Amino acid sequence: KQWYQRRVRGYAVAYGCIKFADLTCTRTNDYVFSFDKMLDDKGKTAVYLLYALTRIRSIARNAGYTREQLLDHARSQPISLEHEAELKLGKVLLRFPEVIEE
Numbered sequence: 001k002q003w004y005q006r007r008v009r010g011y012a013v014a015y016g017c018i019k020f021a022d023l024t025c026t027r028t029n030d031y032v033f034s035f036d037k038m039l040d041d042k043g044k045t046a047v048y049l050l051y052a053l054t055r056i057r058s059i060a061r062n063a064g065y066t067r068e069q070l071l072d073h074a075r076s077q078p079i080s081l082e083h084e085a086e087l088k089l090g091k092v093l094l095r096f097p098e099v100i101e102e
Helices: 002-024 046-062 065-077 084-094 096-101
Strands: none
Touching: 002 046, 002 096, 046 065
C-alpha cells in the first residue's frame, strides 16, 4: 500500500510539473517540450516551487507553527509592496482572475 501511495504522489508531482511548464509558455513563442527544463530545480519551475513550499512548511513546523496559524497570520497582516519588482508582480497577480477567465 505504501509503495502505491508513493507512486500516485510521484505521478501527481510529475503531472504538476508538466502542467506548470505548459501553462508558463506564452502563445507568441514556439512550444518546446523538454523534460530537463520542466524538472529543473532552479528558476520558474514547479519543482522549484514545490521545493520552496516544502522548505517553508518545514521551517514553520520546526518553529512550532501550524498551517492554520500561518494562514491566519497571512490573512491578518497587510501586504507592503515597496520595491519596484514587488509592485510589478502585484499588478500582474491582480490580473490573474481576468486571465483565467479568458
